Amino acid sequence: MNFTLHVWRQNGPADPGGFETHPMRDIDAGLSFLEMLDLLNERLVAEGASPIAFDHDCREGICGMCSLTINGAPHGGEAGLTVCQLHMHRFRDGDEITVEPFRAGPFPPLRDLAVDRSAMEAIQQAGGFVSIRPGEAPDANTIPVRRATAEAAMDAAACIGCGACIAACPNASAMLFTAAKLAQLNSLPQGAVERDWRTLAMVGAMDAQGFGGCTNHGECEAVCPKGVTLDVIARMNRDYARAATRKILGAGI
Amino acid sequence: MLDATPHALDARIPDGPLEDKWQAHRASVKLVAPNNRRKYTIIVVGSGLAGAAAAATLGGLGYRVLCLCYQDSPRRAHSIAAQGGINAAKNYQNDGDSVRRLFHDTIKGGDFRSREANVHRLAEVSNQIIDHCVAIGVPFAREYGGMLDNRSFGGAQVSRTFYARGQTGQQLLLGAYSQLNREIAAGTVTMITRAEMLDLVVVKDADGVGHAKGIVTRDLVTGEMRSHAGDAVVLATGGYSNVFYLSTNAIGCNATAIWRAHKRGAGFANPCYTQIHPTCIPRHGADQSKLTLMSESLRNDGRIWAPKRTEDCGKDPADIPEADRDYYLERKYPSFGNLAPRDIASRAAKQVCDEGRGVGPAVEGQRRGVYLDFTDSIRRLGGEAMSDRYGNLFTMYRSITDEDAYTRPMRIYPAAHYTMGGLWVDYNLMSDVPGLFVIGEANFSDHGANRLGASALMQGLADGYFVLPATICDYLARTGAGAPQTDDPAFAAVRHDVESRIDRLLSGGGKRSARQMHKALGEVMWDKCGMSRNAGGLGEALQRIPELRAEFWSDLRVPGSGAEMNAELERAGRVADFLELSELMCRDALAREESCGGHFREEHQTEDGEARRDDARFAHVAVWRHRGEDAAPERLTEPLHFEAIALATRSYK
Numbered sequence: 007m008n009f010t011l012h013v014w015r016q017n018g019p020a021d022p023g024g025f026e027t028h029p030m031r032d033i034d035a036g037l038s039f040l041e042m043l044d045l046l047n048e049r050l051v052a053e054g055a056s057p058i059a060f061d062h063d064c065r066e067g068i069c070g071m072c073s074l075t076i077n078g079a080p081h082g083g084e085a086g087l088t089v090c091q092l093h094m095h096r097f098r099d100g101d102e103i104t105v106e107p108f109r110a111g112p113f114p115p116l117r118d119l120a121v122d123r124s125a126m127e128a129i130q131q132a133g134g135f136v137s138i139r140p141g142e143a144p145d146a147n148t149i150p151v152r153r154a155t156a157e158a159a160m161d162a163a164a165c166i167g168c169g170a171c172i173a174a175c176p177n178a179s180a181m182l183f184t185a186a187k188l189a190q191l192n193s194l195p196q197g198a199v200e201r202d203w204r205t206l207a208m209v210g211a212m213d214a215q216g217f218g219g220c221t222n223h224g225e226c227e228a229v230c231p232k233g234v235t236l237d238v239i240a241r242m243n244r245d246y247a248r249a250a251t252r253k254i255l256g257a258g259i
Numbered sequence: 260m261l262d263a264t265p266h267a268l269d270a271r272i273p274d275g276p277l278e279d280k281w282q283a284h285r286a287s288v289k290l291v292a293p294n295n296r297r298k299y300t301i302i303v304v305g306s307g308l309a310g311a312a313a314a315a316t317l318g319g320l321g322y323r324v325l326c327l328c329y330q331d332s333p334r335r336a337h338s339i340a341a342q343g344g345i346n347a348a349k350n351y352q353n354d355g356d357s358v359r360r361l362f363h364d365t366i367k368g369g370d371f372r373s374r375e376a377n378v379h380r381l382a383e384v385s386n387q388i389i390d391h392c393v394a395i396g397v398p399f400a401r402e403y404g405g406m407l408d409n410r411s412f413g414g415a416q417v418s419r420t421f422y423a424r425g426q427t428g429q430q431l432l433l434g435a436y437s438q439l440n441r442e443i444a445a446g447t448v449t450m451i452t453r454a455e456m457l458d459l460v461v462v463k464d465a466d467g468v469g470h471a472k473g474i475v476t477r478d479l480v481t482g483e484m485r486s487h488a489g490d491a492v493v494l495a496t497g498g499y500s501n502v503f504y505l506s507t508n509a510i511g512c513n514a515t516a517i518w519r520a521h522k523r524g525a526g527f528a529n530p531c532y533t534q535i536h537p538t539c540i541p542r543h544g545a546d547q548s549k550l551t552l553m554s555e556s557l558r559n560d561g562r563i564w565a566p567k568r569t570e571d572c573g574k575d576p577a578d579i580p581e582a583d584r585d586y587y588l589e590r591k592y593p594s595f596g597n598l599a600p601r602d603i604a605s606r607a608a609k610q611v612c613d614e615g616r617g618v619g620p621a622v623e624g625q626r627r628g629v630y631l632d633f634t635d636s637i638r639r640l641g642g643e644a645m646s647d648r649y650g651n652l653f654t655m656y657r658s659i660t661d662e663d664a665y666t667r668p669m670r671i672y673p674a675a676h677y678t679m680g681g682l683w684v685d686y687n688l689m690s691d692v693p694g695l696f697v698i699g700e701a702n703f704s705d706h707g708a709n710r711l712g713a714s715a716l717m718q719g720l721a722d723g724y725f726v727l728p729a730t731i732c733d734y735l736a737r738t739g740a741g742a743p744q745t746d747d748p749a750f751a752a753v754r755h756d757v758e759s760r761i762d763r764l765l766s767g768g769g770k771r772s773a774r775q776m777h778k779a780l781g782e783v784m785w786d787k788c789g790m791s792r793n794a795g796g797l798g799e800a801l802q803r804i805p806e807l808r809a810e811f812w813s814d815l816r817v818p819g820s821g822a823e824m825n826a827e828l829e830r831a832g833r834v835a836d837f838l839e840l841s842e843l844m845c846r847d848a849l850a851r852e853e854s855c856g857g858h859f860r861e862e863h864q865t866e867d868g869e870a871r872r873d874d875a876r877f878a879h880v881a882v883w884r885h886r887g888e889d890a891a892p893e894r895l896t897e898p899l900h901f902e903a904i905a906l907a908t909r910s911y912k
Contacts, residue, residue: 018823051772
C-alpha cells in the first residue's frame with residue numbers, strides 16, 4: 007500500500023513546529039501504524055535526517071504510552087483501539103494521513119509527537135488510592151461484592167491513562183479520566199470509606215492542573231480506546247455534590 | 260575492573276523446618292525503628308509490580324524512597340500487559356488446594372531447578388497478596404454470590420488463579436501504582452519518570468568490601484546525566500526477553516540495569532532460562548516490531564490442534580474434518596491436555612510446525628502457527644460466555660489479524676516472553692554485591708527453569724509488598740544510615756564511564772541503525788538459543804555474537820546528540836548490552852548439558868522427545884561472575900537441595 011504522511015515536527019517546546027510530508031511506498035497492510043513510523047525513522051536515519059520522536063512502549067494497547075492524533079482524532083478514531091493497535095489494513099491505499107501529537111493546554115509539547123502528560127499524574131496522586139498497608143487487610147472474601155458492582159468497577163478501571171479523552175475534548179477536560187478512577191474506587195466497598203475526601207481532592211487537582219470542565223460533547227467517550235463511558239462523569243458529579251454538601255454542613259469527610 | 264570483592268555464594272537460607280523458615284526469619288532479622296527509617300534513602304529502579312509495590316511499601320514504612328522509571332508514568336511498566344491472572348493458595352474453590360500444593364506445583368513446574376525455601380515462602384505470602392489487592396480496590400472477577408472467582412492455569416489441577424477479565428496485570432499494576440501515588444503525595448516517595456539507569460555505583464567500605472550506594476541515570480528528555488546516592492539500591496527492572504528482538508515485551512524493556520550491575524560485580528544466575536510462551540499471535544512479516552501475547556487462560560476453553568496432513572495446512576480450518584485434526588496436546592498429555600505447562604506446550608507447537616504441519620500465511624517460506632479453537636466451548640457455553648471471559652483478547656486478535664476468533668480458530672505460535680534467569684539473590688533478595696537488592700523478573704529466584712502461568716504477578720507482588728520490605732531492614736540496620744554522597748569519587752568515576760560510553764555510541768559514523776543490529780542479534784538468538792538448543796548451534800552463536808558486537812561498534816549510526824530526546828541513542832545503549840548478555844546466555848546454555856524446563860538441549864531428550872534432566876550433575880544454580888572485558892566469565896554454582904519434595908521426572912501425561 008502507498009500513503010502520504012503529513013507529520014508534525016517540533017524541535018522542542020520553544021519551536022513553533024510545522025508539518026513535514028513523507029511519501030510511504032509498498033507498505034505491508036499487516037504493519038501497525040507505529041511500525042510504519044519505525045520504517046520511516048529507519049529511512050530518516052539512513053538519510054542523515056532526524057528521526058521523528060513519538061511515545062510508545064507496549065505496542066499492545068494497554069500501557070497508554072502512545073499518544074498520536076491521526077487525521078484529527080486521538081488514536082485515529084477507531085473504536086476500542088490505541089494507535090499502536092491500529093493496523094494499516096484499516097486505511098485505504100493512497101490515503102493522505104495527518105499525524106499530530108495529543109494537543110491540550112495541560113500537555114506541554116516535548117518534541118515532535120511526544121507531549122508531557124504529568125498533569126494527569128497529579129490528579130491520581132491527589133486521591134486515586136485506598137489508604138491501607140500491606141498485611142492489614144482481612145481475608146479477601148470477608149466482604150462480598152455484588153457481581154454487577156465489580157463488573158462496573160472493572161469497566162471504569164480499564165482506563166489506560168493515555169489522555170485521548172483530554173486531547174479530544176474542546177475544553178481539554180479531564181473529567182472522564184478522573185471520574186473513571188473515582189467510579190472504580192468509590193463504588194467498591196473497600197474504597198467507599200474514603201469516597202468524600204477522595205472526590206473533592208481529585209476534582210480539586212483536576213481544576214488546579216488547568217483542565218477544563220465538561221460541557222457534554224461526548225468526544226471523550228467516542229475516542230476512549232477502552233470503552234469508558236460518560237456515565238462515570240454523572241456518578242462523579244453526584245459524589246462531588248454529596249461530598250461538597252457534607253463538607254459545608256460540617257460532616258466529617 | 261571489578262569493584263566488588265568476590266566472596267562465596269551463600270544463599271543464607273534459614274535453618275529449621277521448611278514451613279517455619281519464613282516466619283522464623285522474619286522474627287530474627289534486624290529491624291530499623293520507625294523514627295530511624297527516614298534517615299535511610301532507598302533507590303528503587305523500575306515501577307512495575309515489584310518496583311511500585313516495593314517503593315510504595317517502603318515509603319509507607321517511613322523510609323525515604325527514590326523511584327525511577329523510563330516511561331512517562333510509573334503506570335506504564337510492562338507488568339501492565341500481563342493478562343491471565345495471579346495464583347494464590349486460597350482454596351476458595353475447595354478443590355484440594357493448599358500452600359503445600361502451590362509450593363509443590365511451582366517446584367515441579369520449574370523442573371526442580373529452584374530453591375525450596377524461596378518457593379515455599381512465595382506460596383505462603385500468595386494469600387496475603389490477594390487480601391491486600393482486594394483491599395486497595397483491585398476489581399477482581401466475582402461470582403454472583405459476591406465471592407472471588409477463579410480460573411485454571413497451566414501446570415495445576417486446581418483452580419487457584421484470580422483474575423480481572425483479561426487485564427489482571429493491568430489491574431494489579433494500577434493497584435500498586437495507586438499505593439505508590441499515595442506515598443508520592445505523602446512525600447515519602449520521590450518519583451522520577453523518563454529516566455534510565457545507566458550504571459551502578461559501588462563504594463568500598465572500611466574493610467574494602469564494595470556496597471551498592473547509588474546509580475547514574477540519564478534524563479530521557481534533556482539528556483542530562485544525574486547521580487543519585489542511597490543506602491541501598493533495588494533493581495526491579497524486569498526481564499531480558501528483548502534479547503530476541505521479537506518478543507512479547509514492550510519495546511523499551513531492556514537489560515541495561517541488571518547487566519551494568521553484573522559488570523560491577525553482581526552474579527548473573529541461569530541466564531539461559533528463558534520462557535517461550537505458547538499462545539502468541541504468529542509473525543506476519545519482516546518489518547514487525549514485536550509479538551503479541553494471547554493469554555494462556557484461553558487454553559481453559561480453547562483446544563489446540565494442527566492438521567494431521569501437510570496437504571491440509573493451506574485449507575480453511577472449517578473444511579478440515581474432525582478426523583483429520585491432531586489435538587496433539589490432548590493426545591500426548593492426556594491428564595493435563597491443553598493445560599500442559601508453557602515449555603511443553605511451546606515445544607509441541609514447534610515440533611508440529613517443524614514436521615510441516617503449521618498453518619497460516621507463510622513468513623520467510625514457512626507456515627508457523629497452530630489453531631486454538633473455541634468451537635466446542637462456544638457450543639457448550641455460548642458466545643456470550645466467551646466474550647465475558649476473553650472479550651478483550653478476541654478484540655485484540657481481530658484488530659491485529661483482521662480475523663474473528665468466534666467463528667474461525669485463532670492462530671497461535673510460541674514467542675519469547677519471560678526470563679527466569681536474572682541476577683542472583685540470597686534469601687533476603689540481596690545480590691552478592693551488598694546493598695544491591697533485586698526483585699521481580701529481574702532476579703532469578705523462584706521459577707527455576709520454567710515459570711508457571713499466573714506466577715509472575717504473584718512473585719513480583721510477593722517480592723515488592725511482603726518479602727523485600729521484611730528483609731531489606733536487616734542490611735540497613737547492620738550498615739547504619741549515612742550513605743556516601745554523590746561527591747564521593749566513586750560517583751565521578753562511574754559517571755565518566757557512562758559519559759564515555761555515550762560518546763562512543765554517538766561517534767560511530769557507520770551505516771546501520773541500532774534496530775537493524777538488534778534484529779540481526781535476535782535472529783541468531785532465536786535460532787540458536789531459543790526453544791531448542793544444541794552444542795553445535797550454541798558454538799556458532801558464540802562465534803557470531805562477538806562478530807556482531809564488532810560490527811555494532813564499527814558500523815553503528817546514531818543521529819543527533821546526547822543532550823536531547825534521542826530514542827536512537829537509547830536503543831543503541833540497550834542493544835550494546837544485549838550484545839554482551841546474549842553471549843553469556845549461550846555460554847550458560849552450552850554449559851548446562853541437560854534439558855530442564857525452558858532449556859531444551861536436543862542432545863538430552865528421551866525417546867519420545869521429552870526433556871531429560873541430569874540431577875547428578877546439574878541440580879544447581881549456575882552463577883556467572885564477570886571477570887573483565889577480555890576474560891571469560893567464571894561459572895560458580897549454588898547447589899539445590901530437595902528435602903520436602905523428592906526429585907522426580909516431571910510428567911504431565
